[in-house]
Amino acid sequence: MPSFFILLAGAFLLFYSLHTPTHSATAPNGDALVSGQALTAGSGNKLVSRNGKFALSFFQLHAPPSEAIVISKSTPAHSTGWYLGTWFNKIPVFTPVWVANRERPIAASELNLTQLKISRDGNLAIVILSNNATFETLVWSTSHSLNRTPAGTNRNTTTVAAVLMNTGNLALLPESSLSNGAPLWQSFDYPTDVGIPGVKLGRNKVTGFKWQYISKKSLIDPGLGSYNLGIHDDGVMFLGPRNPPFVASWSWPPGELADGLLTVLNGLLDSDPRTKGLFKPSYVNNDQEEYFTYTSLDESSLSFASLDISGQVKLYLWSQAKQSWETIYAQPSDFCTTYAVCGPFTVCSSNSHPSCECMEAFSRRSPQDWELGDRTGGCVRNTPLDCTASSNKSTASSTDVFRPMTCATLPYDPRSVGNATTQSQCVEACLSDCSCTGYSFNNSICSVWNGVLLNVNQDDDGDTVFPEDVLYLRLANKDYLQSLVRNNNKTEPRAFIVETIIACFGLVMLVLLLLIWRNKFKCRGTLVNIIQLNGGGIIAFRYTDLVRATKNFSERLGGGGFGSVFKGTLDDRTTIAVKRLDGARQGEKQFRAEVSSVGLIQHKNLVKLIGFCCEGDKRMLVYEHMTNGSLDAHLFQCNSIILNWSTRYQIATGIARGLCYLHQSCRECIIHCDIKPQNILLDASFAPKIADFGMAAIVGRDFSRVLTTFRGTAGYLAPEWLSGVAITPKVDxxxxGMVLLEILSGRRNSPEVYTSNSYHASYFPVQAINKLHEGDVGSLVDPQLQGDFDLTEVDRVCKIACWCIQDNEDHRPTMAEVVRCLEGLQELDMPPMPRILAAIIERPDVPSV
Incomplete structure (x- = not known):
């Protein structure tokens, strides 16, 4: 009997060993996987290149932050899939450079049955074994066939091995020639969204095979995304959508790739000290192939090119000092240039941290996808349009209204309506079509849009948007009314069609009401502005409303020569700041300047004007309340929060974007004339907003200068103010530049007390440019930061500031150039010493303006 049980136990063990999946295969060792071995998903094993630079195994993407976990037995299940891929092995930031199964993730329930192995037909394959090991499901292989085959099928006995090269290339080679054999297959021929040195970008002219980048779907989904980069059969290098319509966001014509594009790339790499001498881009074009690639001249450096989720091509370089990736190059530089980058019914803003926002009365289709970088779903209406088609489907009835969107580009793919020669006819043409979502009327040309609206951009870099190009967005009447109640700061104009008699009657009544208003409140000289502003989104408050909102002006936030600012709360609990203008003449002038300049513009770096009050001598302006007060308080008051360097850099960039918008993106150029820390307000997240437009000057687009009275604050005044010449935006x-220096140092540029012997030494702009020329900008930084700052950014800020304060306005950059410099997209040379500062050094008894 004992012998019988021993035999039975032996038979059971033999049966179990024959039917146990992958675990019986030996694990790979080093950089190679040979026949008979398997890389098991649950084991934590990986291939590592001989130089240790790259590794390959199964992983799962996580975001944010951009991380991944190499799977092991202790890894918990996750809703996202698992992938096989290659990544940089020696850095703490997980960065995949190639993914095998990007369109077929492995579920958590399949992990323990998943292997990478050399299949019996000689291919490298990812397989999932059935529980009884009878069948295996082919997830991915170098033969690119997806099927189910019996586990024991033997179709090819070729002995091959998979080797992870020092270059990061995963190659399938004959075992007899691993060191110098030609690859039977290699991952470099199938790039995903990333290219490392040695990866080609181009085409095989004989076979038609293409090496191209295809963006990934999101931060946690490396599947095929919306954009691709490659060289077409006609020789055009094209960057744009992967699917129709094929609208290029960037392209390079054939015949100019060798000399033109290659020259540009070499120039960019050589001009940047971080990349000079590190890379060598090359272009090959012969009878068989045409492609771009690049090689690394320094084996210790780490870099990769990536086609981003947003459709931008970016070149990254690993910074050992910062332990992070630095963006060296981006094309196109304007994020919003890419077709449909934000999805339908959105507005795109261009900056270093590009933003996509839903249009009024729309909400994100999938907030989770947005957080993961995939905004292609865009936004959807909160309320469906009210439109009923007639029986013959040629007309429709609707109660919908239109909201004008100024300072934005018109959407993609308009349709012209030839028989609509007036704006009323254009409105009617859109309302009579239930698929119409917006219209524009310019120079007697009516354009309408049907279906989704794409590529509506608000350009923060300063490209002019003509005031005539106004998109009128179609909204449900319910959403329009709700927006008035919810925001309490929008009274958008309604587009509607009425019969002639009703229109005339309404016009007469309006005129009578305005006459009564003027006689009752005696608001001299401001009636025209009020009429215009009521059509532009500002609320006219009653004086009693503001008395109640501010609790009889009991909580004073600050003030100046114009009057005082008080904190208040509206009925819907919106916190406001009420500026009460003092004095008849000064109040009138301040009121006119503020409402005419800031009243009709909206920008995230400009303080929002909610409304006004004009009753007799009572003139007040109602703004959004800024939680963190003014920049002045945080820089110069000892009991305030110390702003770290990252926040200061963010504030500097935000101010620059706001000024750029005022100078170049509004209907008329607005010169603020009084930029100083007191007029920079900070919201809850310390984002800056430019405030106090009481001294602003408006310049028509047909003029480059304006002659105006002397205005501004000592210490921030450009030299041309003293000469009496007409000014330009260069005064801002x-x-x-002076504000930048104060952000850098944490103290005022001009000392409160000085003597003829000490002034030149203590005037900070003099110190700044001297230290910049000496290469010692680190000593200029606010000592309260205790050395915690980015020296590269400090040097950049100091250079920009010293260029901004040049005596000759022609030598100063525009604010658009300043924005690009702060974003790292443009470099500046060493600025010269301004003549006025040189005079201060030579004559210390002469104080600065």
Missing amino acids: VYSF
Whole structure:
């Protein structure tokens, strides 16, 4: 009997060993996987290149932050899939450079049955074994066939091995020639969204095979995304959507790739000290192939090119000092240039941290996808349009209204309506079509859009948007009314069609009401502005409303020569700041300047004007309340929060974007004339907003200068103010440069007390440019930061500031150039010493303006 049980136990063990999946295969060792071995998903094993630079195994993407976990037995299940891929092995930031099964993730329930192995037909394959090991499901292989085959099928006995090369290339080679054999297959021929040195970008002219980048779907989904980069059969290098319509966001014509594009790339790499001498881009074009690639001249450096989720091509370089990736190059540089980058019914803003926002009365289709970088779903209406088609489907009835969207580009793919020669006819043409979602009327040309609206951009870099190009967005009447109640700061104009008699009657009544308003409140000289502003989104408050909102002006936030600012709360609990203008003449002038300049513009770096009050001598302006007060308080008051360097850099960039918008993106150029820390307000997240437009000057687009009275604050005044010449936006550039220096140092540029012997030494702009020339900008930084700052950014800020405060306005950059410099997209040379500062050094008894 004992012998019988021993035999039975032996038979059971033999049966179990024959039917146990992958675990019986030996694990790979080093950089190679040979026949008979398997890389098991649950084991934590991986291939590592001989130089240790790259590794390959199964992983799962996580975001944010951009991380991944190499799977092991202790890894918990996750809703996202698992992938096989290659990544940089020696850095703490997980960065995949190639993914095998990007369109077929492995579920958590399949992990223990998943292997990478050399299949019996000689291919490298990812397989999932059935529980009884009878069948295996082919997830991915170098033969690119997806099927189910019996586990014991033997179709090819070729002995091959998979080797992870020092270059990061995963190659399938004959075992007899691993060191110098030609690859039977290699991952470099199938790039995903990333290219490392040695990866080709181009085409095989004989076979038609293409090496191209295809963006990934999101931060946690490396599947095929919306954009691709490659060389077409006609020789055009094309960057744009992967699916129709094929609208290029960037392209390079054939015949100019060798000399033109290659020259540009070499120039960019050589001009940047971080990349000079590190890379060598090359272009090959012969009878068989045409492709771009690049090689690394320094084996210790780490870099990769990536086609981003947003459709931008970016070149990254690993910074050992910062322990992070630095963006060296981006094309196109403007995030919003890419077709449909934000999805339908969105507005795109261009900056270093590009933003996509839903249009009024729309909400994100999938907030989770947005957080993961995939905004292609865009936004959807909160309320469906009210439109009923007639029986013959040629007309429709609707109660919908239109909201004008100014300072934005018109959407993609308009349709012209030839028989609509007036704006009323254009409105009617859109309302009579239930698929119409917006219209524009310019120079007697009516354009309408049907279906989704794409590529509506608000350009923060300063490209002019003509005031005539206004998109009128179609909204449900319910959403329009709700927006008035919810925001309490929008009274958008309604587009509607009425019969002639009703229109005339309404016009007469409006005129009578305005006459009564003027006689009752005696608001001299401001009636025209009020009429215009009521059509532009500002609320006219009653004086009693503001008395109640501010609790009889009991909580004073601050003030100046114009009057005082008080904190208040509206009925819907919106916190406001009420500026009460003092004095008849000064109050009138301040009121006119503020409402005419800031009243009709909206920008995230400009303080929002909610409304106004004009009753007799009572003139008040109602703004959004800024939680963190003014920049002045945080820089110069000892009991305030110390702003770290990252926040200061963010504030500087935000101010620059706001000024750029005022100078170049509004209907008329607005010169602020009084840029200083007191007029920079900070919201709850310390984002800056430019405030106090009481001294602003408006310049028509047909003029480059304006002659105006002397205005501004000592210490921030450009030299041309003293000469009495007509000014340009460059006076704001000068003031911005002085503010930059104060952000850098944490103290005022001009000392409160000085003597003829000490002034030149203590005037900070003099110190700044001297230290910049000496290469010692680190000593200029606010000592309260205790050395915790980015030296590269400090040097950049100091250079920009010293260029901004040049005596000659022609030598100062524009605010658009300043924005690009702060974003790292443009470099500046060493600025010269301004003549006025040189005079201060030579004559210390002469104080600065």
